[in-house]
Amino acid sequence: MNGSLEEHQRELPTIIIEDEPIVEPRCNGDMVTPSTSNYLSSELDEGKKSVGTQTTTCLPSTENLMAIIERLNNQITDLKRKLSEAENAKVDAQKAQATSQLPLIMFEQQLKTNDEMCTFYTGFKVDQLQAVISFAAVDKIHYWGNTLINEPGRLECSSKPQGRTRTYTQAQELLLFFMRLRGGFLLDDIAYRFSLSPSYVSRMVLMWTQILFKKFDSVREYMFTPRHIINKHLPARFKKFKNIRVIIDCAEIRCEKSSSFEQQGNCYSEYKAHTTYKFLIGCTPNGGVSFVSNLMEGSIHDRAIVIESGLVQLLEEGDLVLADRGFTIRDLTDEKGAVLKIPAFLKGRDKLTPQEEMATKEIAANRIFVEHVVGRLRNFRIFQRVVP
Known part of the structure; x- marks a missing residue:
């Protein structure tokens, strides 16, 4: 055993440590500490050998240390280059984003x-x-x-x-x-x-x-203007309708045909000769919109749309509602204690009585306000063509 150890000592310069912890050598250069790198660890692992109960550690050569340092320095340089490229790309993206936002920002300021x-x-x-x-x-x-x-x-x-x-x-x-x-x-x-x-x-x-x-x-419930506020600002032409609460009418918007034949039939409007969405709209005597229902299928009847919209639940006792002949909802308004004013029906007669003609003209003259509201909606060009 001693002879074998002496032969190893002659072949390699070694440090023999008996029963002592191995202290790995470090190279404290300005750039790196090779003993902490993976490269140096692998070099030391290859140089470590156990002989009996003694451990020998082979120091890496100066050339190997310099090669390891050079590789690490090259990696640092490469990482710095990539970081610089990423920062430049971020700045370019921010400039491009600011440039793309410029037209909208300028347009907003003009408006x-x-x-x-x-x-x-x-x-x-x-x-x-x-x-x-x-x-x-x-x-x-x-x-x-x-x-x-x-x-x-x-x-x-x-x-x-x-x-x-x-x-x-x-x-x-x-x-x-x-x-x-x-x-x-x-x-x-x-x-x-x-x-x-x-x-x-x-x-x-x-x-x-x-x-x-x-x-x-x-806020749909709060849009429905209280009667005392309406009376406070009631136009002179509505003096005969002192308790008026709302003027109602239905409007339709043309829509695309559905692939379902059932929906095509439900949405088809004979009045427009097209598939439509239908909704109920109400306004105050001043022309302000006070009620709008959800969109419904174009074939729905005026009475049904009033029931589905929930308008009746908003009425109070004594309220006056102006509407067209198609709104046969007198039984619904009577239940709430409200009054419905619609043009008179002939009911098999040749003509209306003078009193009925006068009342019909007054109702039609004041109902024109809700038709003006519907007309203002037509100014939004998206509703002038077929909507999806």
């Missing part, structure tokens, strides 16, 4: 100082648009794609958002939304005008459609 321009593109004056934006604002929203839920103080998706985060403010997105409604601009047109993608504009329009529906649906 804020021009009532006529704002009305043309959105249908609202500047102060009205700001009021609608403030009303529609929500704490947290995600793009369309998941089920929207309504929680106290916020409206958000029930799952995590997908895709990139929102780039534009809610006011800017609502501006594009009202441009879509008022001007009937195509999605591609809006996208090209403001350097956006058509898919982004489409998702944004769908998202705000859902949000605004939930927002206005939550």
Whole structure:
């Protein structure tokens, strides 16, 4: 055993440590400490040999240490280069994003100082648009794609958002939304005008459609103006209808044909000779909209839409309702203690009595206000063509 150990000692310069912990040599250079690197560890592992109860450690050569240091320095240089490239790419992306937002930002600033321009593109004056934006604002929203839920103080998706985060403010997105409604601009047109993608504009329009529906649906009861406020501002021409609460009528919007024959039949309107959505709308004597029902199938009868809309539940005793002949709902209004005023029916007679003719003319002359309201809806060009 001793002879074998002496032969090893002659062949390799070794440090023999008996019953002592092995202290690995370190190279404390300016750049790196090789004893902490994987490269040096592998070198030392190869140099370690056990002979009996003694352990020998072979020091790496100077050339190996220099090679290890050079490789580590090259890695550091490469990582610094990649980090610099990533930072430059981030700066370029931020500049590109700011440049793409510039057209919409400039357009928004122009609208804020021009009532006529704002009305043309959105249908609202500047102060009205700001009021609608403030009303529609929500704490947290995600793009369309998941089920929207309504929680106290916020409206958000029930799952995590997908895709990139929102780039534009809610006011800017609502501006594009009202441009879509008022001007009937195509999605591609809006996208090209403001350097956006058509898919982004489409998702944004769908998202705000859902949000605004939930927002206005939550205040539908408060939109129905109380009678004492109406009487306080009642126009002179309505003096004969002192207790008037609402003037109602139905309107229809042409829609695309469904692939289902059953739905085609339900949505087909003989009046429009087309598939339509039908809704009930009510206004005050001053022409302000006070009630709007949900959209229903075009073939639904006026009486049925009144029942489905929940309008009767909002009426109070003594309220006066002006309507057309098609609203045969006198039994419903009588149950609430309200009064229904509609033009008289001939009921097999050749003509109306003079009193009935006079009453019919007065009703028709005052019902014109709700028809004006429906006409104002037609100014939103998206309703002038077939909607999806």
